[in-house]
Amino acid sequence: MGVIVRYYADAERRDWHGHMVSLLERIHDDHDIPVEIDRIEARHGPIDAFPEAINHPTAEAVYERDLKNNRVLIENIDQRPSEAYKRSGDLAVAGHVAIVGDDVHWASTLTGDAYGYGPGASSKTAIDFLEDVADSPSDRLCVGCLELLDSEENYCPNCGRPLG
Numbered sequence: 250m251g252v253i254v255r256y257y258a259d260a261e262r263r264d265w266h267g268h269m270v271s272l273l274e275r276i277h278d279d280h281d282i283p284v285e286i287d288r289i290e291a292r293h294g295p296i297d298a299f300p301e302a303i304n305h306p307t308a309e310a311v312y313e314r315d316l317k318n319n320r321v322l323i324e325n326i327d328q329r330p331s332e333a334y335k336r337s338g339d340l341a342v343a344g345h346v347a348i349v350g351d352d353v354h355w356a357s358t359l360t361g362d363a364y365g366y367g368p369g370a371s372s373k374t375a376i377d378f379l380e381d382v383a384d385s386p387s388d389r390l391c392v393g394c395l396e397l398l399d400s401e402e403n404y405c406p407n408c409g410r411p412l413g
């Protein structure tokens with residue numbers, strides 16, 4: 250199963266958005282991991298010279314396809330998608346990132362970076378996830394089987410692949 254790192258764009262803040270696009274480019278260039286952008290809301294102008302696909306789905310289509318009723322996602326984020334990706338009843342998907350195999354396996358539940366959220370938030374935020382994967386993918390996931398990792402393992406506990 251191949252892995253794709255997907256960004257639901259655009260993040261609300263321009264600096265977050267620019268940083269996330271450049272982290273995706275690093276993940277693609279340095280680690281040969283496929284990346285893609287689902288550009289739900291184009292808030293911040295054109296994205297130039299992105300190395301891979303930019304799609305333009307609606308938030309509703311993304312929510313139905315990737316998030317709603319996704320049992321693996323619900324187990325991995327420990328929240329209902331209707332709580333994590335809605336704000337006062339409206340869909341709030343733009344600004345998040347997802348690990349995608351056959352289906353979405355995990356997605357951030359906090360936008361931006363951990364600053365301001367308090368302890369423990371960095372494992373849930375979109376920017377901290379991309380930074381970790383850009384530095385060393387196996388800090389966060391096994392690219393062989395998409396098992397989520399916490400950077401302590403030498404071998405994937407699910408498929409046994411050595412992590413380095």
Ligand SMILES: [Zn+2]
Nearest residue numbers: 391394405408
């Ligand atoms: Zn694995």
